[in-house]
Amino acid sequence: MNAVIITIGDELLIGQVVNTNQAYISQELNGVGIFVDEQITIGDDFDKIISTLKNATEKFDVIILAGGLGPTHDDITRNALCKFFNCNLKLDEQVLENIKLLLTQKNLELTDVRQNQAMIPSKSISLENKLGTAPGMLFEFQQNKFLISLPGVPYEMKYIFKNSVAPFLKSKFTGNVILHKTLKTSGISESNLSQKIGDVKNILRDFENTSLAFLPNPMGTKLRITVKNSSSEKANQILNQMEIIIRSKVEKYIYSSSEDELENVILDLMTQNNFTLSVAESCTGGLIANRLTNISNSSKYFLQGIVAYSNQSKINLLQIDKSILEEFGAVSQEVAEAMAIQSKNISGSTHSLSVTGIAGPTGATIDKPIGLVWIGYSDKNETIAYQFNFPSERIIFKEVVSQQALEILRRKILKIPF
């Protein structure tokens, strides 16, 4: 089976927007066993869309289109589809209902422009988009050959893909299974990880059609296992065996083997143990609180965050002794520990994290260079602060520090030595 992804939008051709939709759709198609042969990007150009569709319907069995379905004048994909499939627009009652519901929720009026979004090509069926007014559209352009048109707004596209497109394609096509599993590590460098795992060829030798990739990024290195097999059961078996081998070498660094990020892992650990958390941040500026509260139900354990950015706020909000700040400076072990203790005391939480460091590009001294950071931790038995050096660009610095702080909390709860 041959599949192609066609993304549509001038913003892509001029390079204003990086094409993340392509990567997402490719991954998801892999997930239902469909390998993508080609990705094509074209502009908001009627004739070009038509000629690309002509070509694609001759060569491919599955065509995914993304982009050009909005309400404005430059969104012409829908009309091009009508012309290409030689049909008219029809009103789709379900889509109209959905649009009305969305507008009511947002307290907006049903204008002609918005109502017009409920018109879809008569040869298509609509795919529900609960997050926006443009529905997905599915055409069977030959028997068992499908064209699916999706909006380009990433979260709307993803919603429709997950809820309609993936289940539909899965029901239609079953072939070779490609399975990926990603083990996410934290608190260890790529090269140290590689050393601990040893020669990858030795691991792969025992397993056919498999690969192991190291995917490093500032937040930690991911290990991706890939298995291809005609039997889904067999593929799963091999995947599990490989995972066991890798875990036997680097278990303590692996915080997740799913979509879960550290903030999800922390939610589970905290709520399972009936712990509560407060954080006091300086250089991370609220990022830790923000990450933790990105997860539903974080209110079950996360009590409060304090972003004590100025020295005065460290005194006012956290009641840090002015003398400690003066003697050791804001970026010091003593202040990190005091912040953790005070955060716990003020909130009544069982656990706390604190962060104080120099994000840069300004604020460094000879003793305290850019990238220096102290991360404090406190629970009922222990208060401790760890020093790190992450000299990097400001936003990456914040991310790396937040990751390290959450990793400290994870290991403390699990009693894994740090």
Next chain:
Amino acid sequence: MNAVIITIGDELLIGQVVNTNQAYISQELNGVGIFVDEQITIGDDFDKIISTLKNATEKFDVIILAGGLGPTHDDITRNALCKFFNCNLKLDEQVLENIKLLLTQKNLELTDVRQNQAMIPSKSISLENKLGTAPGMLFEFQQNKFLISLPGVPYEMKYIFKNSVAPFLKSKFTGNVILHKTLKTSGISESNLSQKIGDVKNILRDFENTSLAFLPNPMGTKLRITVKNSSSEKANQILNQMEIIIRSKVEKYIYSSSEDELENVILDLMTQNNFTLSVAESCTGGLIANRLTNISNSSKYFLQGIVAYSNQSKINLLQIDKSILEEFGAVSQEVAEAMAIQSKNISGSTHSLSVTGIAGPTGATIDKPIGLVWIGYSDKNETIAYQFNFPSERIIFKEVVSQQALEILRRKILKIPF
């Protein structure tokens, strides 16, 4: 003139890597006056590369290839080019010298595999790559029609593009200049913006070779003006005229016409006026503080943030009257205003923002649905809270609310009615 970018690599087709090379090359080609008609991505597949080259050389004047030039077994672009152009590999002495130099610097040996990187198709000339062993390759496949093959490693590709490709294309094609300008709006929906601007065709009618695109996302809609002209001076003139017309219709919603985001704009406004800011966040969970502190020098005006996630923390940290919380509930105008006032009082800031709402997916009641949010603002003259409804997925909800809060602050400082 027609141009195409062909990126090559299995990692792109399985969605493991987001294709940033496409966006970069597109932008750079625009910079030398070449508009990209199409972007194509294919895998490391010999026959597919050949057939794609055949198609591309028939349709395009400029073809940029990226990827598949590395030293490993799956890098086959070079061999495919030999086969397609019906020529052999020849040793390029300059490339060999460069490889030797690189290896000396890195203390590595000249292996056969590395030496082989100095062999290029005899019908091409090499383009220097000081950052890696794979050179760029330039073919004139018909008179004044060029194919350029570049390595896929982004920094190597960029090096060759900047130093060899861009100057070469500029010297060959002194054609049209393409200019873009993006006006970023906030606090208005795409369709309302479209209504206020009116019929785009009426605006474009007076200007040749121009376009206006609406680029919506949850944080606000961007308006992108594009001008194509043979004279760079004339193009700039037209761009400015169009900007004036658009601004005359929607000026108050435009917060930036550069790379700047709202947090950058806020930094400038606050520091220029010697204002200071504190924030008290509930449902945004630290995102506002996090965004503001992503910008260097934010410590010049940003004093503190309080993430009062639990009711108890609203009482402890913000000293909100328990009776207000009980009477009106945490998500209410009264609490939003009290949070803003207390944040200002505790920190001594001149300005403050507060947020309290229901991010979902849990926590909603009949009166207070998911997406309901109150945003409070306080300065020395005024304390006010605005109600909004942003029913959407949790993380997008947080982003949209943070954007709206910063937009309120921007308009208040600039005395633009909200």
